[in-house]
Amino acid sequence: MVEKGLINHGWQYINIDDGWQGLRGGKHQGVMTNSKFPDMKALADEVHAMGLKIGIYSGPWVGTYAGHLGSYCDNAHGTYDWVEKYANEHYRYVDPTKQTKHSVNYHHGKYSFVKNDVQQWMDWDMDYLKYDWNPNDVYHVKEMMDALRSHKRDVVFSLSNSAPWGDASQWEKMANCWRTTGDIKDTWESMSRLGFNQTKWAAYTGPGHWPDPDMLVVGMVGWGPRLHYTRLTADEQYTHISLWALLAAPLLIGCDMAQLDDFTISLLTNDEVIEVNQDPLGKQGTVVKENESVVVYAKPMEDGAMAVGLFNRGEKPTKATVTWKNLGMRGEQKVRDLWRQQDVATSDVEFTTDIAPHGVRLIKVYPGNSRLQATSGR
Structure with a gap:
């Protein structure tokens, strides 16, 4: 983000998604990191020293979408029965027998460790939280909002995914942004279907609360080790960025930034287009x-x-x-x-x-x- 010059055009948050989590522990009994993130506080300090901000990921299930620890647990002491049986070296849920589906973790446990996790994130100086599960519900959103706002640190609270429109008046009050859709793909069908169906959220868009139709699928994208150049044509990419700018949508880069080409950089650094997205009035087109x-x-x-x-x-x-x-x-x-x-x-x-x-x-x-x-x- 610094090397490619995006920092000079308003881009500022580097957000870690699912996959950083180890076991519960530390002085707060919060989720600690796995071996891929040996020192989260040092990482945050390094990012901050570059003039950027850093974000983290969790969800209110006992496990996350990728099979790591969530902010809830079935055991009062914060241990997870499935870890010993099914977790790999990064504490990700993996059943080598293929007999048990990962969805065993897709439930809200009996015991909440939300306050514990938030305190740990504050110690690490996190600036952004993606809180991910489905369906989003008012109880768990408010619980996390209260925990975050009990600290003085300014943390963007981002909900994911497919937030129900029937609760839009609640998301507007409690979250800074919320995913209005499932996951976007780098196709015209997916991008246009999601982008051109956001008008119903216009009444709930404004400074501090933003409907989010998902990330930008330009550049080298992929959902695994094998990346490919976006399947959107050049015209479709202009449509993608223009529409998200007019919608006042959060702009989240979803590609490998180390492989940004000149065309993709030009899409992401046009200040007059970004001004449309970032206009202080905060109206959705x-x-x-x-x-x-x-x-x-x-x-x-x-x-x-x-x-x-x-x-x-x-x-x-x-x-x-x-x-x-x-x-x-x-x-x-x-x-x-x-x-x-x-x-x-x-x-x-x-x-x-x-x-x-x-x-x-x-x-x-x-x-x-x-x-x-x-x-x-x-």
Whole structure:
């Protein structure tokens, strides 16, 4: 993140996912690290010294998705019966006989060690928590929120996964971000299905609470030792980043950062696109026009401008038009292409553009409606 220059464009959290956990112990009887992370505090100190922040992972089951210890236990003293029988050298649940399914750990145990684990993370100076299980429920979210907020440290509380929309008003109060979906894949079908179905969360989006349609699948991606270059075309990648920016979604890089190529870096370091995502007003872009394969999203910006994405979800090139009436804007406006970082038009009526299949034109319409007092004269 430092070497590739992303730190200079607002990227700041390095988050460890499932797989760091060893057994319970230490002075707090919290989950300690396994041999892959011999000194978590030293690692956090090193990350902080680079000007970055660090995150960690857990869940309120007795075991996590990858088969490591969670924040609950079936035994009061914090030992796990399955560890001796089925755990490998990294304390991951593995049944060599294939007779027992890993889902034996997918339940909430009788005893909570949430406070113990949080105290351990505070000792390690963690800045972010991904708390992962399904379905997310209010009880366990509030329990973790209370534990985190009982300390002074500023920790981002991120829920995963597929948070029920019926409890959106609760996630808005208790979590900083929450996964609205299952896992994304690097295909047009997956990315577009997830990305273009977030509008129902708009009422719950704002500073401090962000719906999360999952990570960015650009660059070298994979779910194991074998990585591959994203199956999204260049146009689909522009659509991916543009849509997540308009949605005010958390931007999480999901690729091997050591293998970032120039094109992927250009996608992740365009400051004018990032400004749309990070706008302080914190509004989620919503659909203002839809016609066959074309859908237009608009996101009000703090300075009165409007960020607009004209998307072509079809298989053929097409033209798209957005009018100032569609946007509720009046008077002469400039149109700025945010990917090219240049003004491309001036109009008091509309903007028309060609869009490639599965592509986008991401623009800013500015300066916006006048905020000065209007007076009439003879």
